[in-house]
Amino acid sequence: MPRFADLTAPEIAELPPDTVAVLGLGAIEQHGPHLPVSTDYVIAAEAAEAAVAAVAEAGSASVVLLEPLAYTKSDEHSWSPGTIWLSWDTLMRVLVDIGRSLSTSGITRLLFVNGHGGNSALGQVASRELRKQFGLATFFAHLSVPPDQGGRSSREDELGLGIHGGHGETSMMLHLRPELVHQDRGERKVPSHLAGYQHIGFGKPVSFGWLSDDFGTDGYLGDPTTATAEDGKARFEAGVATLAEVIVEAARFSPSA
Incomplete structure (x- = not known):
């Protein structure tokens, strides 16, 4: 496994110029009782x-894995015990500083792999800032695009509202860390009245500012009761296969012909 932190400084300096550095963006935040x-x-x-x-x-490409970030922009969950969040400007400075450091090390391509929807807007701004300040080729990807950002809902019966702690995330955690999942504590929490709005809503033309306790759902949205480890494994492996293809494309991507 080519881990950036395991390399020596001279080894990093000798990496090919099209090497893609991959940085996972996670979060430490409430995900309901389950x-x-x-x-x-x-x-x-x-x-x-x-x-x-x-x-x-x-x-198929030169790639290095950076240590992932655990603490990011989770202020929509700041009302709940267990959430540790950085302010938007702190996280922006962190991402810009990481990019600056990578450019000093000769890295020219940076791919963010985002696991928390609350990072997306800021991550896009940071990507452009890194491009402008340091000339980095920057890319922002998810394992799967969240439904509230235009991705497909994990299940049709979640009505496009399974964005946090629902079927998809619970299934993947049943696959990755089954010992940490308390599925018996989860309930269906789908605020179906939101599906009645034509223009405003998750994945609709007009977005809205929200906090995770706005919906009366104990802070999670979706249906964890239908989750299975088998489905989580299929989702995870499909997402990883796509991310691998993204890395290969990122190594040769150029906006100009």
Whole structure:
């Protein structure tokens, strides 16, 4: 496994110029009574590592794995015990400082693998800032695009509202860390009235500012009762296969013809 932190400084200096550095962005935040606060961190870290391992084994691109970030922008869950969050400007400075350091080390390509939807908007801004300040080629990916950001809902019966602690995340944690899942404590928490709005809502043309305790659902949205380890394994492996393809593309991507 090509881990950046395990290399010596001269080895890093000798990396090929098209090497892709992969940084997992997780979170430590409440996920209801049935999932650990490490859920987003576990999924992002495991996905980034598995994708890097697949690319390295295939020899299809030069890639290094950075240590993932656990503490990110989780202020929508700041009302709950267990949530540790950075302010938006602190996280922005962290991402920019990491990018600056990588550029000093000769890295020119950086791929974020995001496991927490609350990081997405800021991650996009940071990606452009890193491009502008240091000339980095930056890319922002998810294991799977969250439903509230235009991705497909994990299950049709979640009505596009299974965005936090629902079927998808619970299934993946049953696959990755089954000993940390308390599925018997979870209930269906789908605020179906939101599906009645035509224009405003998750994955709809008009977004809205929200906190995770706005919905009267104990802070999670979705249906964890339908989750299975088998489904989680299928979701995780499909996402990792796509991420591996993304890494290979990122190694040769150029916006100009």
